[in-house]
Amino acid sequence: xxxxxxxxxxxxxxxxxxxxxxxxxxxxxxxxxxxxxxxxxxxxxxxxxxxxxxxxxxxxxxxxxxxxxxxxxxxxxxxxxxxxxxxxxxxxxxxxxxxxxxxxxxxxxxxxxxxxxxxxxxxxxxxxxxxxxxxxxxxxxxxxxxxxxxxxxxxxxxxxxxxxxxxxxxxxxxxxxxxxxxxxxxxxxxxxxxxxxxxxxxxxxxxxxxxxxxxxxxxxxxxxxxxxxxxx
Numbered sequence: 001x002x003x004x005x006x007x008x009x010x011x012x013x014x015x016x017x018x019x020x021x022x023x024x025x026x027x028x029x030x031x032x033x034x035x036x037x038x039x040x041x042x043x044x045x046x047x048x049x050x051x052x053x054x055x056x057x058x059x060x061x062x063x064x065x066x067x068x069x070x071x072x073x074x075x076x077x078x079x080x081x082x083x084x085x086x087x088x089x090x091x092x093x094x095x096x097x098x099x100x101x102x103x104x105x106x107x108x109x110x111x112x113x114x115x116x117x118x119x120x121x122x123x124x125x126x127x128x129x130x131x132x133x134x135x136x137x138x139x140x141x142x143x144x145x146x147x148x149x150x151x152x153x154x155x156x157x158x159x160x161x162x163x164x165x166x167x168x169x170x171x172x173x174x175x176x177x178x179x180x181x182x183x184x185x186x187x188x189x190x191x192x193x194x195x196x197x198x199x200x201x202x203x204x205x206x207x208x209x210x211x212x213x214x215x216x217x218x219x220x221x222x223x224x225x226x227x228x229x230x231x232x
Contacts, residue, residue, distance in 0.1 A: 006090070006184060013086050017082065018173070035075055036164060076167065079164050079172065083169070087108050088108050091105060095200075095201065096201065104154075111158065112158075112160040112172075115162060156175065159172070
């Protein structure tokens with residue numbers, strides 16, 4: 001039931017996002033030039049004719065005024081946020097309770113917006129990109145992930161932020177959809193798992209939890225303690 005509920009929740013969420021975006025672009029086609037949408041097409045068609053993919057995406061945008069620029073960036077950050085939001089559902093549903101880390105959920109939600117803002121700042125300036133690299137190298141990050149599987153969520157968050165920052169929110173949405181459905185499929189199929197192994201995702205089989213294990217192997221009957229000797 002948990003998997004069915006999660007799949008239905010994800011499907012409804014993505015249908016609303018895709019449907020809402022399609023209705024917005026279909027009824028107002030001129031708005032696409034002022035929104036961070038369509039960058040994926042520019043990336044795919046940029047081979048050979050452009051000096052860089054970032055240049056191709058930049059020339060596909062027609063943001064000119066300050067208000068349009070602020071609106072473009074606000075929509076890009078909002079797109080990164082709503083695209084990464086369902087990823088947290090998959091993490092909360094599939095992660096084992098022993099290795100569950102709430103900070104990963106906060107990272108999944110906030111990191112795409114941060115990466116989006118950084119990409120918007122540095123994508124047209126090589127000097128700013130080198131300056132950012134120097135600043136990032138001077139900062140030491142002490143936090144370590146509990147499992148290599150958590151790194152997949154971090155990489156996805158970075159990918160969502162990069163896609164949104166270059167104006168390809170639709171690519172970020174497809175990345176999120178593919179990641180979530182693949183993870184749920186691995187969770188349901190329990191692919192690659194063996195008995196006694198260390199689990200990354202929680203046990204999907206509801207009959208193999210602690211309660212069922214106690215039912216299969218009940219605690220042995222313990223004889224009652226002997227009565228206390230009468231007091232004189």
